[in-house]
Amino acid sequence: MRMSLFRRVLSLSIALNVLAVIGSIALVQKKGGPSWVRRQVPKVLGAVVGKQVQSDYPNTTLSVYEQLSIGPEDIVLFGDDVLAYGGWHELLADPHAKNRAIARDDTRALLGRIGQIAGGRPRHVVISCGSSNIQRRLSHAQTAAEYARIVTLLASRSPDSDIWLLPVLPVNKRLYQRWVATDDPSAHRPARRDVELLNGIIRALAVNRPRVHFIDLRELVDPAGELRQEYTLDGFHLNGKGSQRIAMRLQQELRLNTAGALK
Numbered sequence: 001m002r003m004s005l006f007r008r009v010l011s012l013s014i015a016l017n018v019l020a021v022i023g024s025i026a027l028v029q030k031k032g033g034p035s036w037v038r039r040q041v042p043k044v045l046g047a048v049v050g051k052q053v054q055s056d057y058p059n060t061t062l063s064v065y066e067q068l069s070i071g072p073e074d075i076v077l078f079g080d081d082v083l084a085y086g087g088w089h090e091l092l093a094d095p096h097a098k099n100r101a102i103a104r105d106d107t108r109a110l111l112g113r114i115g116q117i118a119g120g121r122p123r124h125v126v127i128s129c130g131s132s133n134i135q136r137r138l139s140h141a142q143t144a145a146e147y148a149r150i151v152t153l154l155a156s157r158s159p160d161s162d163i164w165l166l167p168v169l170p171v172n173k174r175l176y177q178r179w180v181a182t183d184d185p186s187a188h189r190p191a192r193r194d195v196e197l198l199n200g201i202i203r204a205l206a207v208n209r210p211r212v213h214f215i216d217l218r219e220l221v222d223p224a225g226e227l228r229q230e231y232t233l234d235g236f237h238l239n240g241k242g243s244q245r246i247a248m249r250l251q252q253e254l255r256l257n258t259a260g261a262l263k
Contacts, residue, residue, distance in 0.1 A: 061102050062113070070120025072160070074098050075254070078117055079128035080105045081237055082169065082246070091247035096123070106132040107146035114150065118157035124254060125154055125161050130168035130198045131236075134190040144201045151205050151212060162257060163212045164250070167199045169220060172227040175235025192225050215253055220245060 070076055075097045077083040083101035091097075100117060102109070110129055117125060127150065133143045154163055171180075171190055181189060206214040220242060222228045227235065231242030238246070 058102050058104070058109075065100055065113075065116065068098070070098060070100075070117065070122050071096075072121050072123060074120065074122040075124040075126065076100050076117055076120075076122045077126050077128075078110065078113075079126075079166070080130075080132055082128040082131070082166065083126070085237065086243040086247070088247070091243060092251060098122075101128070104132050105129065106136060106138065107143055107150060110150050111146055111153075114153045114157070118154055118161075121158045122161055124164060125158070126164045126166065126250060127151075128166040128168075130202065131190060134168070134194045134198065135187040137188050140194075140197055140201065143198060147202060148205060151209075155209070155211065159211075161211070164253065165202050165206060165212065165214045166246070167202060167215070167217055168195050169217065169238075170195045170225055170227050172229055172232055172235035175229065175232060177235070179234035180236045213253065213257070215249060217246065217249065219249075 073096050075088075075092065075094060077086065077088050077097065077099045079101045081101075081103045083099065084103040084105075086099060086101075088097040088099050089095055100113070107129055110127075129147065129150075130143060151163060151165070154161060168190070170192055173189070176189060180187065203214045206212045220228055220231050220238075227242075231238055231245065233239050
């Protein structure tokens with residue numbers, strides 16, 4: 001009886017596998033036969049290789065930064081996606097501007113790179129960080145403690161540096177949902193409340209610290225509290241116009257700071 005049942009199950013399994021093979025062959029023939037299969041192979045391999053390269057982006061970028069120097073006349077852009085894609089020496093029209101930002105860095109990652117920045121004792125350090133903390137659902141308490149540690153370490157190890165803190169920018173929800181959420185469903189979308197709470201924490205770090213400054217970027221935010229559509233392509237990252245707006249604001253603030261220091 002058991003042998004008979006086993007044979008029936010085995011026969012059914014073989015039949016199903018044969019049907020699956022026949023169905024696959026029919027699908028391939030419908031798509032265009034062997035030539036269609038040959039076209040798909042590079043696409044699949046390319047996707048796999050692309051993910052491998054993308055996953056190694058932080059280490060590759062960091063290895064490049066480790067070969068570059070920082071000096072006392074420099075303006076260092078240090079942080080996450082907001083700064084990572086900008087050609088800041090051109091945007092700021094200043095050869096001393098040096099990009100040391102890495103996309104998707106959070107406060108913990110910045111803490112690990114403090115030595116590389118503070119060691120050169122740059123004239124200015126511009127910091128943007130926090131969006132990745134929100135996306136990874138890190139607690140506000142952890143973010144606040146790590147951000148405070150970043151500022152404290154920079155101030156103590158490079159006491160002649162002026163530290164400029166940029167706010168966490170909100171997202172444009174419609175564009176974010178269309179482009180970012182579909183590409184990375186696991187990422188938590190930064191809500192307006194999260195952004196406002198975190199910006200309150202960042203703003204407080206500049207209180208009673210004459211060399212620590214908070215720069216309000218409300219001109220990038222629309223009346224609904226979202227990132228203005230003209231400054232982003234995907235609702236999260238800044239486009240060229242958005243980076244240019246930040247550069248213009250930095251130029252203004254740094255000029256005022258320099259003028260004040262000369263008085």
